[in-house]
Amino acid sequence: MTKPQAERAPLDPEMFDPVCPSPLVPFRVGDKWATLILRCLQDGPRRFSELKVPLRGVTAKSLTQSLRRLERDGFVVREESEGTGRRVEYALPPLGRGLLGPLDAACEWTRENWDELIDAQEAGLSRDS
Template sequence: MTKPQAGRTALDPEMFDPVCPSPLVPFRVGDKWAALILRCLQDGPRRFSELKVPLRGVTAKSLTQSLRRLERDGFVVREEYEGTERRVEYALTPLGLGLLGPLDAACAWTREHWDELIDAQEAGLPGATRRP
């Protein structure tokens, strides 16, 4: 497990509930992982290896692609640090920080409509069993 930079708390490996599928979120910014990455960066810059801890289901390739898209769209900035130990960190831009409020609202809405969203998805899946 990667240690956080001095002065900041490590990301909680359990910060995202594995039974909470991201497809339930009614809208997406970027791709499947983008909103989760933004949430990981809300308290400050993080290294790639730190992001992988709570995003345990993401492959290195998918995380790299998501970070590049977020950077391209102006939500995230990538900073390289030279020195004896070269490192790269990702941080939210002001535009990315501005998305945290709408993400909070979307998460609250999703929690409120959780059962309806699951029922709708199950109804639309061939062979899915509806809950009573």
């Protein structure tokens, strides 16, 4: 059961540090934003506008596309509620929640191998120039 909107703490705008190792994780679920979206939803459903707060670099179009892909793949559900106004929230079903453990392990591995990953990327960039 999820907490009502009023009881949930807002997402921290600094949730993803600019030097966050997430882009270095050696696998992707969906696209560049997918794992970050999963992290944003780990504590309960969120509205589109809430997701944009910590995902400062994402455009509305990219966020929409990522959410649709995650929904198509069964990792996210779109919940629409009627009332005084249409309200749409995104949440993790069991399949999406099941990715959090492997994602934790991948993030830990990335932290442990941070220096080597940065060195490899820099070496690759210098070869590409």
